[in-house]
Amino acid sequence: MTKHNKTRGFEIAKGYEERDIRLPIRQTTFAAGYDFEAAEDVTIPSIFQVLFNKLLKKLNSEENLTEEDNQLLKPTLVPTGVKAYMQEDEVLLVFSRSSGPIKRFLLLSNGTGVVDKDFYSNEKDDGDIKLQFLNFGILPVKIKKGERIGQGMFQKYLLTDYDRAKGERKGGFGST
Template identity: 50%
Template sequence: MKRGFEVVSTKRDQGIHLPKRQTENAAGYDFEAAQDFTLPSIWKGNFIKALWTIHQQKKLTDTDFTAADASLKPYLVPTGIKAYMQPDEFLLLADRSSGPLKRRLVLPNGIGIVDADYYNNAGNEGEIFFQLINYGLRDYHVKKGERIGQGIFIPYLRADNEDQPLAKRTGGFGSTKK
């Protein structure tokens, strides 16, 4: 087995579909949401209050900035899927073209990267989540089974004379941060 997808064990009986390509020459495998999920609009609450305060040429406090920043945080939409691949490959996660255009949903970092050693990690069994932000004016309600993003398997190259990293993955999403 070189590369592919599996449903995580905790969601095997929940009707999760494996990602698939929609056309013969499609590079990306479409991922679906594993459950209904509401993505709140960023244009609500503390973010818009902060913009209004700035527009009124008033000062924001640190508390105002913190509250506004919290409104801009991405949400992790579960897929119930994990991916296995070769050690010199990664799975690139990307927006579907219809995400920003039709739904106003984007990955805040532009792409996501799932490393080969994320598969079956102790933290979350390697379940893939899509980080999404809703920049539309209304909350967006993702339905279970709705396509939310795509994944593309990509090989990568290593630099000559690279020191091998000593760290081993010990957890799930975001576990390699220092």
């Protein structure tokens, strides 16, 4: 029996083995993206609720805003429980689903997620791919476990003639 060398694909991240996680798949023959699902239920608060309920009250009381107040508007991370492996000259690009903004008022706050090869099995979170969302609607949005939340596409990338990168990833999400 011959051993199959892995080229690119998805695996369940550590800690999610017993949580009924489905690996991303393409839904149709000509779909470019692999659909990611939420690994758990997550509620994404409305940025307007945060502004009105917390920040405006504070401003009306003439208190000064602090860096802690700024943190209230941070995106909500939605874990997928999935990690990706790929070749040395590849990257996984993660996009919002096209229905996210129009139907649910959800934006992928970083525009496009970039999952590098060395994110796979990192020591912090084993490479669990998380999508970061902002909700610009007026009501909170509830994402259910198993709901499709994004799509990923593997791509080749090129290096410049003078590229000399030697660093190594030490952490997980946002560590580079």
